[in-house]
Amino acid sequence: MSQLSRSDVANLARLARIDMTDAELDHLATEMDVILAAVARVQEVATPEIAPTSHPIPIHNVTRPDVVSASLTPEAALSGAPAQEDNRFRVPQILGEEA
């Protein structure tokens, strides 16, 4: 039985912000079936009384005093930018306005 249809995978790809070709979607839909069948084994032993573990060691929030300390210069922070303008990251339009 197929667990994930091609349109399910297309929806996941949309959520994950990855354009995919039809061939990729078809291929992934087939692979996901096999992989999901294998990983679903976790359900055999995951009974309600077991507490989940998200992290191997206890996690505590780490804070520092609220004082100014050394940080990247604007030039360093922008050094890897695909595009920049006026000392800022230049990005494609994020709203639907006319270009």
Place this chain on the structure above:
Amino acid sequence: MITRSAHEMSAAMVKGEVTSEQLTQLHLNRISAVDQQVHAFLHVDTEGALAQARAVDAARSSGEKVGPLAGVPLALKDVMVQKGIPTTAGSKILEGWRPPYDSTVVSKLKTAGVVILGKTNMDEFAMGSSTENSAYGPTHNPWDLTRIPGGSGGGSSASLAAFEAPLAIGTDTGGSIRQPAAVTGTVGVKPTYGGVSRYGLIAFSSSLDQAGPCARTVLDAALLHEVIAGHDAHDATSINAPVPEVVKAARSGDVKGMKIGVVKELNGDGYQAGVRSRFEESLELLAKAGAEIVEVSCPNFEYALAAYYLIAPSECSSNLARFDAMRYGIRVGDEGAASAESVMNLTREVGFGREVKRRIILGTYALSSGYFDAYYGSAQKVRTLIMQDFTKAFASADVLVSPTCPTTAFKIGEKANDPLAMYLNDIATIPVNMAGIGGMSLPCGLAPEDGLPVGFQIMAPAMQDQRMYSVGAALEAALLTQWGSPLLSKIPALAGSK
């Protein structure tokens, strides 16, 4: 000189037999001679390495006190950021990126005077067990160039086996330090989770990722471990406790009275005959050295692989959301009135490889509403069960042992189209990451049927990393007595070698 251990190279520098500049040049020459065949490196920083080496030489000759690894060259896995040096994590999406800062591991290496030769090849974002998932082509195992060097840190392990570097840095999320070490006849250690800072380590699966030392001897790994370990305020998961005394343990190699637990479930069916026989022989050597061998059972380990392939993809689907084509990395399709979202979608399609996409989609599914409890939630419960298995096992043994991998190195291309077969490589290494404990792999011989290296895995409770080094050093010494020379002295010469 280049076949010596880092410790011996350091001693030679102290005695004035060689300078760091000469030592570094010898390794750069070796890289030029053999790396076209091995492809361990993605970037070689010739000028930077020589400058670092000269600085160490100057400090030493002016009588300044320098550390035990000062002037020794090292290969850095390309997932670790180094200021101004191209860093890709094996992905096309970061092609050309030069980080504006140093990771904590790199800062510590620089402070210790370790000379960074360059960046090593890896499976894209550390997702893989063969280095075939690198966007820049596979690395070849120096034992047999048609075979994989392990993964994800195949560049680091291959650089050691090819004598291109005596030390390397790896990262281990499900076995990416230990499995490459096993299949190349080298030593690799995954420290306790939180033992080495993750600041500046490009994240794959944050609750599992851990950087660690790769070397050709147990002592060298310990020396490097001590350099890179320790608390770091820049990493919220860094453990604020003294670094375990790993160098002391590696020097003593004393296992008298130690209880060594053989994990019943990590041996037997599915493990290659030669892997099993070398493993059994190693147990006998440890018993002769004074350890007590006991058997332990970890029944939930059989679910570890399934849980891992839900937890790691889930965390990666979140971590890799940062590659959005806006602030760094490549940007594709930014033309005319293209929206930010369409640019992001297209960039991620072009920039990510097949395995990365596969895991992002799997993780997105496992975390999605309606499936979360059945998949990610269940995997987190299995994680609890695995930790309970370890707790019980460590109640009757000081360390646990197993073969590192079920098989020796397989052929390049053999498993590339079968994700599940590829995932099985990590069956014995994954439980360690799930529990956040320490794991080491060291060479225990060649499998008689194919003449390829076999790895012996040692696991220790959290923050008891020194126990792995005691056992590792004891076994290494016993094997060396038996062999007469290190395992790597048997490696076939590469073309272009002198």
